[in-house]
Amino acid sequence: MKPQSHAFKSESAKALEDPALQHALSQIQGLLVNGRRAAVDALPEFQALREAGRAIKDHTLDHLDLYLEHFASQVEARGGQVHFAATAEEACAAVLAICRDAGAERVIKSKSMVTEEIGLNAALEAASIRPVETDLGEYIIQLRDEPPSHIIAPAVHLGRRQVEEAFRANHTSLPVSRKIDEPAELLAEARHVLRSQFVSADVGITGANFLVAETGSAVVVTNEGNADLTMTLPRVHIVLTGIEKVVPTLEDALVLLRLLVRSATGQSATGYTTIASGKREARDLDGPDAFHVVLVDNGRSKLLGSRNREMLRCIRCGACMNHCPVYGAVGGHAYGWVYPGPMGAVLTPNFVGLHEAKDLPNASTFCGRCESVCPVMIPLPKLMRNLREEQFDARDVARSQRWALGLWATVAAHPTLYRFASRLGARVLARLGGRRGKLARLPLARGWTGHRDLPAPTGSTFTDLWKGGAR
Amino acid sequence: MxxxxxxxxxxxxxxxxxxxxxxxxxxxxxxxxxxxxxxxxxxxxxxxxxxxxxxxxxxxxxxxxxxxxxxxxxxxxxxxxxxxxxxxxxxxxxxxxxxxxxxxxxxxxxxxxxxxxxxxxxxVLKLEGVDTAFPGTATYHDSCSGLRELGVKTQPRKLLASVEGLALTEMPGAETCCGFGGTFCVKYPAISNRMVSDKCTEAQATGAKLLLAGDLGCLMNIAGKLSRLGSPIEVRHVAEVLAGRLEVPALCGRADP
Known part of the structure; x- marks a missing residue:
C-alpha cells in the first residue's frame, strides 16, 4: 500500500474530530489494557519471562543467518519449499508463482501484517486472483477497502453500525429484512459467507507468529480458528512472514507465546494455537498437498545492521499502541501505513523512508508507557529518539524549529548570557501576565496558547533570588 | 542523617x-x-x-x-x-x-x-513524613519520566500522607501522560490538547481542589488547560505543599479579577 504517513498531522486532526472513531478507540482501554493488566498480574514470573523473551530474540538476531538456514533445511526435509524474498516485489512474485503453478484462482488468507506490508492483495488482484481475508477484522476492512488500523485488531476503529453497512453493501444474498445489528448476528453472517470461501479456495496464505528452526514449523495463533481452516482446507499452504520471526526451538517459541498472548489480548492462551510443520503426510487426516514458506526481508536486514536493531525483537502484540496516549487519541490510520503506534513510529520510517514518515517518531511525548509494557523490552522511546537524531543530522527538520533550538542551545551553553536572558524573560512575561498571573495569548507561542493559558513567571529567577539571599 | x-x-x-x-x-x-x-x-x-x-x-x-x-x-x-x-x-x-x-x-x-x-x-534520606498542614483534598499526577525512568510513585504519596488535613483522591489515569512532552505540545498541539483535556476531566472528576505533581512542565500544561477551562482547581508542585511554601499563588485557580 502506498504510504500516507506524510499526512500524519492533517489525518490526526481529522481523527480527533471523528466521534465514531473516538468511541471505538475508547473501547481499547477496557478490552485490551485492563485485560493485559489482569493477565500480567496473574503471572508472578512475567518480568522474568520478559527478560527471557528478550534474550531469546537477541540471541536469534545475533545468529539470524544460521537459524534461517536451519529452518529452511528442516522445512525442505519435510517436503516443503522455502522462498527467500529480498523485497516486497520479490515476495509478491514468489506467491504469484506458487499460485500460478498450482493453477489457483481463489486464495484465502488469515491475518498477516507482512502481506499488508508487501501489498500482496493488490498484487494478487492484478493477476486476476481474488484473495479473501478470513480474519473477521481483516475481512471487514477488505470489504471497506481500507488498511488495518491496528495490528491485532485491524477493524478496531469501526463500530457495529459500520460493519453492518459494509456487509449490506457487499453481501448481495443478504435479505434487507434480516436484522444484523448485534455482534453475534454480524459474526454469523460473516461465518456464513466465509464458509464457502474456505471450502472453495485453492491456496491458503497465513502469516506466522513464530518460525521454529529446530522443526521447520510455523506457529500461528488466532481466536477465530480461521488460520487453521486456511492452512488445512486448500491444496496449498503458503506461510508468508518476516525473517525476524524465527526462533531456535519450540521451547523458545513457547516462552514468546506466553508473552505474546498476554500482552496482546490479556488471554493466557488464544482460542487456537497451531503449529504447522509441512504438508499432509500419509497418516494425516487432512492438510495441504504443498507447503511453502516465503521469508521476507524487505528492509529487515538493513534494520539488523542499524542502531535500531532492537526493533527486530518485536513480536507484534500491539501492547505499545494499546497503551500509547497518542495512538489512543488519533487511532491507527493517522500513521498512514501498516504499522501504527510506537512500534510503527520506528518500523514505518525503516520501510517507507524517514522523510515520508517524518512525523511518526516525533509524535510521541516519550512517556515511556510503550517500553514499560513491551513484552520483549524494546526501548521504543530511545529508538524514536535515534530517528529524530537522524532527521536532525540530515537537516530534515523545519527551519524555524532548527533555528529556535539552536538559539536556545547556544544561550544555554553560556551561563552568563543565559542568566541575563532568563532574568529578562521572567520580568517581561510576569509583566505581560499581569495580576491574573497568566497569558492567554503570546506571539510565537500559538502552539501553546491556542489551547491553554501560559502561567506567568512570578518575576525574578530562582538564581537571582537565591544569590540575593532569599530562602 | x-x-x-x-x-x-x-x-x-x-x-x-x-x-x-x-x-x-x-x-x-x-x-x-x-x-x-x-x-x-x-x-x-x-x-x-x-x-x-x-x-x-x-x-x-x-x-x-x-x-x-x-x-x-x-x-x-x-x-x-x-x-x-x-x-x-x-x-x-x-x-x-x-x-x-x-x-x-x-x-x-x-x-x-x-x-x-x-x-x-x-x-536516600529515609524521610518518613513532613511537619506541615494543608486542609483539603488533593490529587496527584505521576509525571512520566519520574514514574517510569526513576520509579517515583510511592514517595510523594508517603510524604503527602503525613501532611495534616490533606486527603488524596486518586485519578484512575494518574499514570497517563498529560500531553506535555516538551516540544511535543507545540509541535502537535491538537493531540496534546486532547491528552491534557482528558487529564483535566479526570482531575475535575476527583473533586479535589488541588492538583499536585513533581514536574513543572506537566504542571504548567495542566494548569494552563484548567485555567483556560475556568476550573477552580489549584495546581502546585508537590514540594510547595510538603514544605508549606504556599505564599505564591497557585499556577492556576486564581479567579479572574
Whole structure:
C-alpha cells in the first residue's frame, strides 16, 4: 500500500474530530489494557519471562543467518519449499508463482501484517486472483477497502453500525429484512459467507507468529480458528512472514507465546494455537498437498545492521499502541501505513523512508508507557529518539524549529548570557501576565496558547533570588 | 542523617523552576535543609539539555551535559525537583557521553549522585513524613519520566500522607501522560490538547481542589488547560505543599479579577 504517513498531522486532526472513531478507540482501554493488566498480574514470573523473551530474540538476531538456514533445511526435509524474498516485489512474485503453478484462482488468507506490508492483495488482484481475508477484522476492512488500523485488531476503529453497512453493501444474498445489528448476528453472517470461501479456495496464505528452526514449523495463533481452516482446507499452504520471526526451538517459541498472548489480548492462551510443520503426510487426516514458506526481508536486514536493531525483537502484540496516549487519541490510520503506534513510529520510517514518515517518531511525548509494557523490552522511546537524531543530522527538520533550538542551545551553553536572558524573560512575561498571573495569548507561542493559558513567571529567577539571599 | 557532617547537596533548580516558579526551588531547599542537608546552588547551571536531546540535536545535548557535569562536581548529591531532568542526569547523560573516554566516567559518577527530589527525600534520606498542614483534598499526577525512568510513585504519596488535613483522591489515569512532552505540545498541539483535556476531566472528576505533581512542565500544561477551562482547581508542585511554601499563588485557580 502506498504510504500516507506524510499526512500524519492533517489525518490526526481529522481523527480527533471523528466521534465514531473516538468511541471505538475508547473501547481499547477496557478490552485490551485492563485485560493485559489482569493477565500480567496473574503471572508472578512475567518480568522474568520478559527478560527471557528478550534474550531469546537477541540471541536469534545475533545468529539470524544460521537459524534461517536451519529452518529452511528442516522445512525442505519435510517436503516443503522455502522462498527467500529480498523485497516486497520479490515476495509478491514468489506467491504469484506458487499460485500460478498450482493453477489457483481463489486464495484465502488469515491475518498477516507482512502481506499488508508487501501489498500482496493488490498484487494478487492484478493477476486476476481474488484473495479473501478470513480474519473477521481483516475481512471487514477488505470489504471497506481500507488498511488495518491496528495490528491485532485491524477493524478496531469501526463500530457495529459500520460493519453492518459494509456487509449490506457487499453481501448481495443478504435479505434487507434480516436484522444484523448485534455482534453475534454480524459474526454469523460473516461465518456464513466465509464458509464457502474456505471450502472453495485453492491456496491458503497465513502469516506466522513464530518460525521454529529446530522443526521447520510455523506457529500461528488466532481466536477465530480461521488460520487453521486456511492452512488445512486448500491444496496449498503458503506461510508468508518476516525473517525476524524465527526462533531456535519450540521451547523458545513457547516462552514468546506466553508473552505474546498476554500482552496482546490479556488471554493466557488464544482460542487456537497451531503449529504447522509441512504438508499432509500419509497418516494425516487432512492438510495441504504443498507447503511453502516465503521469508521476507524487505528492509529487515538493513534494520539488523542499524542502531535500531532492537526493533527486530518485536513480536507484534500491539501492547505499545494499546497503551500509547497518542495512538489512543488519533487511532491507527493517522500513521498512514501498516504499522501504527510506537512500534510503527520506528518500523514505518525503516520501510517507507524517514522523510515520508517524518512525523511518526516525533509524535510521541516519550512517556515511556510503550517500553514499560513491551513484552520483549524494546526501548521504543530511545529508538524514536535515534530517528529524530537522524532527521536532525540530515537537516530534515523545519527551519524555524532548527533555528529556535539552536538559539536556545547556544544561550544555554553560556551561563552568563543565559542568566541575563532568563532574568529578562521572567520580568517581561510576569509583566505581560499581569495580576491574573497568566497569558492567554503570546506571539510565537500559538502552539501553546491556542489551547491553554501560559502561567506567568512570578518575576525574578530562582538564581537571582537565591544569590540575593532569599530562602 | 547519621553522620556528624551534613550532606552537601547541590540543588539543580531546572530551567523551568528558575524562570517560572522559584518557590519550587525554595521549597525543595527547605525540605532538604530540614532533613539535615547543607544546600547550595551549583555555579553555572542553565538547563539539562533535554530539549536538544529529545529533538535529535545530540551534539548540543552533549555540550550541555558536560556543562552540567562540570558544575555539579564537588557535591555529595545533586537533587532536582523534576523527574524528567532527573532522568536526564541519571539515565541519559551516561548514554549521551558513553563514547567519550574523558567524560563517560564523569557522567556515570554524576548519574549515581543525582536524584529526583521526592526519591532523594524518601529513598536516600529515609524521610518518613513532613511537619506541615494543608486542609483539603488533593490529587496527584505521576509525571512520566519520574514514574517510569526513576520509579517515583510511592514517595510523594508517603510524604503527602503525613501532611495534616490533606486527603488524596486518586485519578484512575494518574499514570497517563498529560500531553506535555516538551516540544511535543507545540509541535502537535491538537493531540496534546486532547491528552491534557482528558487529564483535566479526570482531575475535575476527583473533586479535589488541588492538583499536585513533581514536574513543572506537566504542571504548567495542566494548569494552563484548567485555567483556560475556568476550573477552580489549584495546581502546585508537590514540594510547595510538603514544605508549606504556599505564599505564591497557585499556577492556576486564581479567579479572574
Amino acid at each position: 547519621t553522620g556528624e557532617v551534613p550532606l552537601r547537596v547541590g540543588l539543580f533548580p531546572t530551567c523551568l523552576v528558575d524562570l517560572f516558579r522559584p518557590v519550587v526551588g525554595f521549597a525543595a531547599a527547605q525540605l532538604l535543609t530540614r532533613a539535615g542537608c547543607e544546600v547550595s546552588l551549583p555555579e553555572g547551571l542553565t538547563c539539562c539539555g533535554q530539549p536538544s536531546y529529545n529533538s535529535g540535536d545530540r551534539r548540543s545535548a552533549q555540550r550541555l551535559a558536560r556543562q552540567v557535569i562540570s558544575a555539579c562536581e564537588g557535591f555529595d548529591y545533586i537533587v532536582i525537583p523534576s523527574g524528567s531532568c532527573g532522568g536526564m542526569l541519571r539515565h541519559h547523560y551516561p548514554e549521551l557521553l558513553a563514547d567519550d573516554a574523558l567524560w563517560a566516567p564523569r557522567a556515570r559518577q554524576l548519574a549515581e549522585r543525582s536524584y529526583e527530589l521526592l526519591s532523594f527525600l524518601v529513598d
